[in-house]
Amino acid sequence: MNFTISDQLKQVVPNFKVGIIQYHGITVAEPPKMLAGRLQLFQESLMLDVEDHPVSEIGPIQEWRKIFKAVGTDPSRYRPSSEALLRRVYKGSQLGSVHSAVDTNNFFSLQYQIPLGIYDATNIKGDVMVDIGGNEDAYEGINGRVMDMYNKILTRDDEGAFGSPIVDSKRTIVTEKTTDALHVVYFLPSLPDEHATDMLQAIEKMFIQVHGGSAEHRIIT
DSSP, rough: OEEOOOHHHHSTTTTTOEEEEESSSSOOOOOOOHHHHHHHHHHHHHHHTTTTGGGGOOHHHHHHHHHHHHHHHOOSSSHHHHHHHHHHHTTTTOOOOOHHHHHHHHHHHHHHTTTTEEEEGGGGSOEEEEEOTTOOOOETTTTTEEETTTEEEEEETEEEEEESSSOOOOOTTOTTTTSSSEEEEEOTTTOHHHHHHHHHHHHHHHHHHOSSSSSEEEEOO
């Protein structure tokens, strides 16, 4: 699978980069108690910080809102998925559990305060590109709503857009039948490459601990 960032996006957001992890032979199931416990404790610790660290003042959230504005997305109407998760936690809403893959994805999004996407690789066709959406880009999101992706950062394959830092598509949703998956980590452009590599390795290690299988990762710039 060839993975690139479009020239258009690079021009609008210099130093834009993503991390990708390709998983093979994984088992998606109910989250183990270790993961459920870590996610619960992490949500409780975040709620204790709500007065001292409001969402609007969190550095990674501010940077992603600036990225959205740069490509033409209103960040107050379409929030980065990491900000949406944080706001739910800060309001005292428990995220609940979907399955091990989504729960792990949410854990890292909260921990690093950046968007991540996890996709069923068998439903991705051809090469993958991170791009800025055009007039005809749209898909049905996992929330059941049709997402107009015009002037929004998206991830596309030969069949069209299937993911974004906002919400992912039903076409590539991970289920308990998924055995091969693609993890996309939407890094902050300001994050040094060596720190991005460390983060990617930590995500891969924990994901494999939970799901088994094998993986390889790389950073795309």
